[in-house]
Amino acid sequence: MEENKFSIIAKNAKKASKIIASLPTDLKNQALKNIAGALSLSKDEILSANKEDLENAKKLVESGEISGSTYNRLKLDDNKIRDMIQGIVDISNLEDPIGKILLRRELDKGLILTKKSCPIGVLGIIFEARPDVISQISALAIKSSNSVIMKGGKEAVCTNKTIMNIIQRALSETEGFPQNVLNQVFTRDDVAQMLTQDKYIDLIIPRGGNKLVKYIKENTKIPVLGHADGICHIFVDESADFEKAKNIIIDAKTQYPSACNSVETVLVHKNFSRIEDLKTELNSAGIEIITNPKDWHHEYSDKILSWKVVESLEEAIEHINEYSSGHTESIVTENKNNAVIFMNTIDSAGVYHNVSTRFADGFRYGFGAEVGISTNKTHARGPVGLEGLTIYKYTLEGDGEIVKDYVEGKKKFNHKDL
Amino acid sequence: MEENKFSIIAKNAKKASKIIASLPTDLKNQALKNIAGALSLSKDEILSANKEDLENAKKLVESGEISGSTYNRLKLDDNKIRDMIQGIVDISNLEDPIGKILLRRELDKGLILTKKSCPIGVLGIIFEARPDVISQISALAIKSSNSVIMKGGKEAVCTNKTIMNIIQRALSETEGFPQNVLNQVFTRDDVAQMLTQDKYIDLIIPRGGNKLVKYIKENTKIPVLGHADGICHIFVDESADFEKAKNIIIDAKTQYPSACNSVETVLVHKNFSRIEDLKTELNSAGIEIITNPKDWHHEYSDKILSWKVVESLEEAIEHINEYSSGHTESIVTENKNNAVIFMNTIDSAGVYHNVSTRFADGFRYGFGAEVGISTNKTHARGPVGLEGLTIYKYTLEGDGEIVKDYVEGKKKFNHKDL
Numbered sequence: 001m002e003e004n005k006f007s008i009i010a011k012n013a014k015k016a017s018k019i020i021a022s023l024p025t026d027l028k029n030q031a032l033k034n035i036a037g038a039l040s041l042s043k044d045e046i047l048s049a050n051k052e053d054l055e056n057a058k059k060l061v062e063s064g065e066i067s068g069s070t071y072n073r074l075k076l077d078d079n080k081i082r083d084m085i086q087g088i089v090d091i092s093n094l095e096d097p098i099g100k101i102l103l104r105r106e107l108d109k110g111l112i113l114t115k116k117s118c119p120i121g122v123l124g125i126i127f128e129a130r131p132d133v134i135s136q137i138s139a140l141a142i143k144s145s146n147s148v149i150m151k152g153g154k155e156a157v158c159t160n161k162t163i164m165n166i167i168q169r170a171l172s173e174t175e176g177f178p179q180n181v182l183n184q185v186f187t188r189d190d191v192a193q194m195l196t197q198d199k200y201i202d203l204i205i206p207r208g209g210n211k212l213v214k215y216i217k218e219n220t221k222i223p224v225l226g227h228a229d230g231i232c233h234i235f236v237d238e239s240a241d242f243e244k245a246k247n248i249i250i251d252a253k254t255q256y257p258s259a260c261n262s263v264e265t266v267l268v269h270k271n272f273s274r275i276e277d278l279k280t281e282l283n284s285a286g287i288e289i290i291t292n293p294k295d296w297h298h299e300y301s302d303k304i305l306s307w308k309v310v311e312s313l314e315e316a317i318e319h320i321n322e323y324s325s326g327h328t329e330s331i332v333t334e335n336k337n338n339a340v341i342f343m344n345t346i347d348s349a350g351v352y353h354n355v356s357t358r359f360a361d362g363f364r365y366g367f368g369a370e371v372g373i374s375t376n377k378t379h380a381r382g383p384v385g386l387e388g389l390t391i392y393k394y395t396l397e398g399d400g401e402i403v404k405d406y407v408e409g410k411k412k413f414n415h416k417d418l
Numbered sequence: 419m420e421e422n423k424f425s426i427i428a429k430n431a432k433k434a435s436k437i438i439a440s441l442p443t444d445l446k447n448q449a450l451k452n453i454a455g456a457l458s459l460s461k462d463e464i465l466s467a468n469k470e471d472l473e474n475a476k477k478l479v480e481s482g483e484i485s486g487s488t489y490n491r492l493k494l495d496d497n498k499i500r501d502m503i504q505g506i507v508d509i510s511n512l513e514d515p516i517g518k519i520l521l522r523r524e525l526d527k528g529l530i531l532t533k534k535s536c537p538i539g540v541l542g543i544i545f546e547a548r549p550d551v552i553s554q555i556s557a558l559a560i561k562s563s564n565s566v567i568m569k570g571g572k573e574a575v576c577t578n579k580t581i582m583n584i585i586q587r588a589l590s591e592t593e594g595f596p597q598n599v600l601n602q603v604f605t606r607d608d609v610a611q612m613l614t615q616d617k618y619i620d621l622i623i624p625r626g627g628n629k630l631v632k633y634i635k636e637n638t639k640i641p642v643l644g645h646a647d648g649i650c651h652i653f654v655d656e657s658a659d660f661e662k663a664k665n666i667i668i669d670a671k672t673q674y675p676s677a678c679n680s681v682e683t684v685l686v687h688k689n690f691s692r693i694e695d696l697k698t699e700l701n702s703a704g705i706e707i708i709t710n711p712k713d714w715h716h717e718y719s720d721k722i723l724s725w726k727v728v729e730s731l732e733e734a735i736e737h738i739n740e741y742s743s744g745h746t747e748s749i750v751t752e753n754k755n756n757a758v759i760f761m762n763t764i765d766s767a768g769v770y771h772n773v774s775t776r777f778a779d780g781f782r783y784g785f786g787a788e789v790g791i792s793t794n795k796t797h798a799r800g801p802v803g804l805e806g807l808t809i810y811k812y813t814l815e816g817d818g819e820i821v822k823d824y825v826e827g828k829k830k831f832n833h834k835d836l
Contacts, residue, residue, distance in 0.1 A: 018739060022762040105784060111773065113783055120795050121765065202795040223641065223796045244818035251820035321436055343813045344440040347539065352814040355529065358821035359814055365531055366523055366833035377538050377620040378641045379797040382812050394800045395761045396770040396777055400662035402669035403776035415784035 006193035010200035013147040016180035025096040031174040032092035038170035049162035050076040091139040097386040111398040119145035121202040128208040129153035144389035195220035227375040229325035230260030232357040235316040237333035238269040251356040258301040261360040265306040296323040326375040328360040349382035424611035428618035434598040435565040443514040449592040450510035456588035467580035468494040509557040515804040529816040537563040539620040546626035547571035562807035613638035645793040647743035648678030650775040653734040655751035656687040669774040676719040679778040683724040714741040744793040746778040767800035
């Protein structure tokens with residue numbers, strides 16, 4: 001039965017998570033190096049599996065079932081495989097996020113409280129066509145001592161299977177590395193099963209389009225880390241510098257229009273002196289301006305933006321707090337005071353002054369690796385690095401201490417940080 | 419319509435949350451001091467409202483609808499009001515958890531990233547009969563710059579209304595303090611409404627029994643912070659010191675049997691030399707020992723515990739990882755190595771060595787205030803203080819920087835922590 005099969009995977013992943021939780025840093029890094037080595041020895045095997053996927057995908061493009069851009073994202077070449085491998089090496093070089101001492105406190109003489117970072121447990125990660133994601137997620141899971149169950153796009157199934165086999169071989173040759181840390185499933189039904197396994201799976205991370213993320217958020221009780229929409233705003237204030245406004249909007253809209261951190265709505269202060277010039281420049285850059293959109297929540301994912309002239313900074317802030325998806329917003333202004341008000345009052349993961357919204361990215365922030373970008377209000381927000389795959393636990397070490405003595409006043413806490 | 423009424427409360431709470439988010443520490447502390455002052459001037463008003471609740475409750479006790487212990491928790495007196503007020507003063511003296519700089523990094527010359535703690539937004543807090551909770555939650559919300567919608571126990575409705583009125587009066591006399599930060603609702607239907615308001619409410623914190631928490635977790639998409647069960651374990655290892663084992667188990671079971679951090683299951687290593695003596699001592703302390711429980715998940719909330727003799731440390735760890743609710747577990751052993759294995763391998767919020775599980779508490783940990791105890795695997799775990807009511811946002815300040823220049827290699831990130 002499908003259900004039992006999935007439960008067994010999830011249960012074994014949970015068991016493995018308890019073992020990998022206390023694996024030494026060296027062993028985890030060795031596993032990553034072995035994976036990088038195995039992948040670079042198996043380039044041909046990967047490219048040949050990818051060719052199979054591409055042939056199937058070609059038919060789907062012809063029949064209109066998948067888009068040309070999906071086809072392109074599916075395609076691996078030597079450069080992409082080299083980047084995949086480099087990504088794993090980079091993660092092996094990052095600091096271990098597990099076992100960090102976050103607090104060490106003497107509650108009383110000889111009674112020592114320690115708060116230490118630890119893994120979350122089992123991650124469920126669902127992603128779309130790009131097959132280079134599988135090695136990246138595997139590396140992130142290993143480095144953060146989490147087990148993971150992955151479901152990739154169905155178009156990439158041959159490539160994903162092949163990459164996973166190579167990774168599993170490398171792990172089985174890494175002495176002391178536990179089994180069942182990395183798991184892959186393939187069907188839509190597996191995803192449905194995954195969403196019900198709140199006993200075993202601790203966090204779901206969907207990496208993909210709006211529809212996928214919404215479907216997942218609506219169908220699970222497991223915490224979900226990610227973002228459905230990226231409705232980012234730029235506000236051109238009264239005192240904005242024309243060149244900065246122009247460059248920032250063009251960058252935020254055209255540099256990668258389908259990215260979640262590209263701008264969707266531009267708000268312009270009515271007293272900004274060169275409103276018409278700005279529109280002309282944006283049009284010249286190939287941007288279509290919609291001055292009367294039906295829906296201020298719309299994510300164009302194209303060189304189109306919604307445009308609104310506002311009466312004041314306050315109106316801009318109100319509009320953003322109403323329609324933003326909480327991802328990233330930027331103010332263009334030479335008025336430092338207005339910038340501070342904007343950044344304090346807007347409730348989004350990123351609030352910028354005089355820079356493009358496209359900077360919202362884990363690599364640009366210097367995190368070294370990115371799990372995704374979160375618009376959640378709890379756990380992790382904005383670009384999420386390895387730290388977002390950790391939580392903490394408390395240890396308390398003593399010599400027979402009991403609470404009764406403290407309640408009755410025989411002993412007293414001193415709460416001294418060490 | 420009930421639904422519209424609640425939506426308006428939630429929407430206004432959200433608006434207020436944007437204002438209180440950037441309120442200065444001094445103003446928040448002034449508000450807390452004004453509340454403390456107003457409550458101490460209104461003792462008689464509170465006690466007379468409480469008397470009304472108690473008279474109604476008495477009938478419910480007689481008809482068997484509520485228990486004697488619920489009646490007792492409902493009852494306020496001078497001491498309890500004094501403690502309530504002291505609790506608010508204590509929170510005013512804690513460090514402001516908002517606006518802390520968590521990271522400051524130069525991405526490039528003049529391009530400065532700052533990660534700063536900020537409030538979550540709107541909290542929904544549902545609690546049972548104790549009316550002293552309302553002032554505590556109000557103070558926690560104000561100090562952490564969150565709006566809150568509270569629903570207290572129906573038995574305490576007169577007392578809760580009166581306390582809330584006094585608090586609101588004090589806030590209205592605090593110049594610059596926004597309206598609609600604190601909100602109270604009263605009916606079961608309001609709770610049902612609250613659970614659907616994921617547009618406005620960011621975090622639900624249920625404070626109460628297992629049933630309440632389970633109901634809430636099963637009926638909302640909003641993140642829930644708390645714990646349904648407290649199935650805590652103590653493992654008496656082969657080399658345990660008899661006196662320590664005895665004292666720790668007696669404390670963990672009898673000092674406050676209905677607390678979530680009291681022990682439910684004792685596991686004893688088969689080679690521990692004084693198993694029978696230990697049972698005799700526990701029986702003498704009034705503890706009933708169930709050696710063959712039907713359900714290892716059972717929370718007795720009474721002087722009863724499940725008892726199992728295990729073959730090894732490994733069996734104890736496996737049992738705990740299978741049946742624990744992830745709250746708190748303790749090992750009693752003189753073998754330091756076994757203690758380390760236990761603390762590394764058990765996946766619970768608290769893992770202790772030679773101390774009572776009853777230490778799992780925000781005040782005992784020195785947090786100064788406790789929002790609750792969480793068995794979640796994300797956001798906050800274990801006893802949660804003010805920090806658990808915060809998240810962070812990123813600001814990025816520059817002078818017209820665009821991503822294109824970095825992608826094309828015209829500029830390079832330097833990622834220098836400041």
